[in-house]
Amino acid sequence: MNAPVLNEDMRLMNGNHAVAWGVRLAVPDVAPLYPITPQTPILEKLIEFQSQGQFKAELLTPESEHSAMAGCIAASALGARVFTATSSQGLLLMHELLHYAAGARMPIVMFNVNRTPAAPWGFWPDQIDSLSQRDTGWVQLYTENPQDSLDTVIQAFRIAESAGLPVMVNHDAFYVSHSVEPVSLPSADLVQSYLPRQAREIKLDTTIGRSVGAPVDQVQWNRTRREMQIAMAGIADLTVQAGQDWAALTGRKSAPLEFYKTEGAEIVLVTMGSMTGTARDAVDRLRADGVKAGLLKLRLFRPLPLADLRAALARFGTALVLDRNYSPGTGGVLHQEIKAALFGMDDAPGLHGLLAGVGGVSVPVETLEALAREHLGAPTSPDPIWVE
Amino acid sequence: MNEQLSPLWTHLSSENRLTGTWRAALPNYQDQPSPCLGACPVNGRIATWIGQVKNGDIHGAFVTLADNNPFPAIAGRICHHPCETACNRVEHDETVGICSLERFVGDAALDQGWAFPAPEEERAQSVAIIGGGPAGLSAAYQLRRQGYAVTLFEASGQLGGLMRHGIPSYRLDRAVLDGEVNRIAAMGIDIRLNAEVMDEAALERLRAEHDAVFLATGASRPKRLPTLDYDQDWIVDSADFLAAPQDEQIARTGAHVVVIGGGSAAMDVARTCRRLGRAVTVLTLEPEGRLPAQKVELDEGAEEGIGFVSAAMLHSASFEGESVTAHCIRVEFQPGAQRGQFRADPVPGSEFTLNADTIIPAIGQDADLARWAELLDANGPVIATAPGWQTSAPGLFAGGDVASMERFVTEAVGMGKEAAHAIAGFLQTGIAAPVPEIAPQVGYDRINPAYQEDHARTHQPVADVVARLASFDEVQEPLTEAQARKEASRCFSCGTCIFCDNCYFYCPDMAITKLEDGGYSVKTDYCKGCGLCVAECPTGSIHMQEDEAR
């Protein structure tokens, strides 16, 4: 492994600006953008970069997120590198086109700032907006802090363009989007070497004249989904590789699943997004108090890295899944997903689904610490538990 | 299909899908006769030659015209133009001025001195033609074109027949008549003027000397009103009058002339008299609006000051004191089933008188059939003929006024053409060739008016009345070339492809191919049989027909 980069360009910035920096460095060709709280700083920063001549992408500012995604798909169909960003209602408005983008195998990168959907109106961190898009065929990654967001959005282009699938990177409203932290900026040359332009094999091309998306019969439609399955099956490895290559250049490691103090752990907290930071503190406190606790951070949600997840969880007696989302009628989406992932395992851990932080309510470290103690070795229930 | 290709991307042209299988009917390009052709006594290809005029090909128009009629300049002046009555454009606004265009072409041919070509081959067989009027000249022309030796016998000293002796020069300039007659004579026809009277013996001699004979002696015996004493010098025969030199016409007429009859001959007499300075009253059996003369003659006659007394008949006439008193009575006129037949019932108590110096009856002429009674069967007033104008004597054909009551110059020209066709068949096979059937004609419903020129008809200029009455110069003046082409552009070209490419461009399936030599073909692989090409054809020259391959 190469030595970490010296003379780092460290700057204080919030999560959204870190995303904008990552996008600037990835040099997309076209960026359709529509403002929405709390995504707007991404848009504003990119436009600021452009006005300063530092960001040369075609900026398309249409009347809606729906049209922004339509523009993304069209530009991507021409072979352009495309980026957009949104949040909550905007993502939900795009829903139809999320299916289209994935079905058409357009390697679009989108950043979503997780926020509560109406009604009632709210602007708080909650992941149900993106989790409810899990069946659209997008790769979904979740980050926990501004640096993670910058690193991941750059890696997302690599994954998308390698797999021919769109990638959505998510971070939580305000906890990440608006919290200012020191961020290490990679150089433009570094990112360029990490993200070489790959010629697209098939695209809209006047010299070939092939059209995309024309009506097909049942068998051909079925084939498109089988081909997506094959592409999805390669995402975990691509994500691993993207993380390793990035680490080689920057020294910052990342993986589909990340572990913290799980050596010999009897209970593990499973998190996604900004909750991870709080959980890390809780693990530290529990360990200090002699409780064998660890942390499993799920970075890649779609496709769920099933094999790695099953192997990892088999090592623990108890797993506490922390869901900052609520799927009415079932509970936490992550809890459902992991329950399903563990299906048929003899050595599955005792699994508890905690609805922690739904709607952006605060989940202090003390609460997590107490919950871990409470559930360690406790009998499990398939039902979710609302955290007070 | 290659299973490796992504179902997201097309990779074949739709030309792999043969939509011709959807079709029930297929467009068929076939020119069809126009109604003017059907109505034309010579079945002239009017739509074709008018199209040539439109495109500026005047010589081509002449060649097309002359195929059926060697007298375009004459017919363009005096034809009764049933073509214009039949013209589909009547449904749209007003007929195309076909006669004026025909005259334009005919005049151009005379001006340019265009001759008829020599026959492609000379044939040994010979035909005798008796009568140098329109029927005889037409037959002579058609037979000579085909290479037959033609000997033409004319009783008078000049060719032309009724065209020369019956039609005044203000309707038909003598130079035009001479030009068109001489053009036929120049084809190598043996012309015998002042020929002997053709009695039965003469006919039999000609039959022996020639392979076929065509009899076209016309109708030269004036019909007579039984109540009139034709020996009176104030009664003048119309045919004699029209054939007479001008000084004789002046000598034979007084200041006020009553002309009896409503046909073209009556109008010719009346208008000639007006040019001699006579006051003229025309007395007709037919009510106003139903006179058999052409409308243009009646209109111009009225302009020239002719008085009309219609729906009345002459009962008797007598010279009383200084003038003639014509005793007349009103009639109820009923036309009969055929041309020339009618009933006229006097209306009791409607008697009236007209004063005149001269009475000129012009009520028609009969053929003199008595001289051939032994040889030829008659059909009423005319020689009986089978189709193809074959008389009861084998090898002897008859046409024109002697064989028909269709007493128009162009009818006679048409009969001459048909007889020539029959004679040629007879000479080649021993059987008179039947007159070809004319296919059903294209109706107005087949014409797409959207593509037709919308400008109004360009009429020929007419000389003003004062000038007309001061001379025997032609009343109708010719169209200029620009006017002719503009008028020609009004023609719908019914049933005649004008190569406009509408069918090609209006095909939603790109199933029409333009052929290199003009014309079009249908790609049966793709034609869905919608019929848009037919609907958007301006001329009705395509039709849908059931696709037998299906």
Place this chain on the structure above:
Amino acid sequence: MEKIDYTDTGQFCSGHVACAGCAEALAMRVILNEVGTDAVGVVVPSCTAVILGGHPMSSAKIPFLHGTLESAAASAAGVKRALRAMGRDDTTVLCLAGDGGTYDIGLQSLSSAAERNEDILYVCFDNEGYMNTGGQKSSSTPKSATTGSTPLGKTTRKKNLIEILAAHRIPYIATVSPSHLNDMKAKVKKAKGMRGMKVIIVLIPCLPGWGVADNAAVKTARLAVESGVFPLIEVEDGLTYKVAQDEKKHPLDDYLAQQKRYRHLKDDDRAELQADVDASWSRLIGLAAM
């Protein structure tokens, strides 16, 4: 007669699945040939998309993105921006949509693209209803016309898209008809030569949707133009109106009589529609005179 004069270079191929006699295919033929080879297309769900597509075949030589119904103009903008980013700004972006995708669900994205003056040539095949789904009303369906969703006749007027677009002050708006192919060709050529947003509305008498005979689409379109119900116009910069004809040559009845969708009308209804056409015509002539 004026000969139709354009060169078919084979940009639109035989074997497409338009109904026999479809005027839309006729118009596509003119438009695709006039737009030529240096073009990328966007098409959204409509008869047009069906005519163009059917995997694995395409009836167009240029590539098309088969986008989503409400996204025609946004997709076209995306194509244009990608081309621009690649240094191919001269490539024409042709966007094809129906009236449902234009007047209704796509109006929002169309308005936005118009406001941004995106450099696209947008063609709306206006058959006055959702004909590809079997014939329901759209906001382009004229008053009194019956459709599957207005069985007694639509009670409100056709949306005036031209004036909506004119209010955006885009460089070029035109109406064209499959009965006037030279005019269509000339307007497509003119629009192609302009930069910015161009919208061409093509009236398409739908054979099954309007109840028009298989061979009568062109005739019906011609009567629409000549009766003044669909005049051929151009609007430049949203201000300068030009009308191709001086007068209405036919009463509206001649046009209505071609179509079953107006068969239920009584004399009073027809008179009311005629009055509407007369009023619109006067207004248009007034705009053209300004």
